Amino acid sequence: MEQESKLFTVSVYTENNIGLLNRISAIFQRRHINIESINSSVCEIEGVSRWTLVVNLSEEQMKKIIGQIEKQVEVIKAYYHTEEETVYQESCLFKLRSDLLFDGSEIQNLIIENNARIVTVNKQFFVIEKSGRKEEIELLYRELSVFGIMQFTRSGRIAVSKEEMKISEILAVFQ
Template structure:
């Protein structure tokens, strides 16, 4: 079996220690987590983990089974990239003088559809949401000018197909 990118969605109660136990499941199998995001979900009082890994379907199936054994976990799903719509976000902090002195920076911002979040005398901040490749391309274009700070979020995603989590929760109520 060949390795693929998988997005794992975990719906759970919001309890202390769950993230540690979930990450331990990956650690035991020597599988690196490429991206991790935890937030509220569409269901009140239910959190959603979005975890991205590069592994085989056999391994991801086993991992999802182990995650579902955690008491606080309501349901876990996994999808390949073609089954999801996903984005990442990034923020770039760059020296302000470049914004005014380098015409090329203005063109890069415009072409990449990045957004200027704030401008001060010392720096300006750009925000970019999109596919990882789009963010990496913008990073590569800005790097020669000097990036003061850079941060990228984990993947956020929704499945193209309906996920039966809401129906499942209604049945449990």
């Protein structure tokens, strides 16, 4: 019986080595699985990087992939979580023409209603920042697109698990 696909947030704790991203993405590529989003950052442990990936697949496939990821020498530990098991956000920036900000209050109201904030304003353009769930960002994008968005960019998902992952205890062995 085929398991249904669902979104998983994958957390990979790694040493920061060149080429590891290529090898991990190849694990997904070989299985024809698209990585929906990826973020790399420092984490709570000094000298360790944390990658957060979002993928859509079955839990059976996810377990196999976690095993493959953990076989990589530089990977310390990998976890996967469902949407319900994580607290997550994305962030984005919208660049729009400055005259829109001063022609009536429509844009200003959208900013307030969407809990966004203005990052910078000059004579040519202004930039709005919005953090939230993917759906919230997509809604603001649709609302602002009628005004003409000059530029738009969005981060990958950042997430923490609701459950303790005990990664610090695992890393104590490595120190």
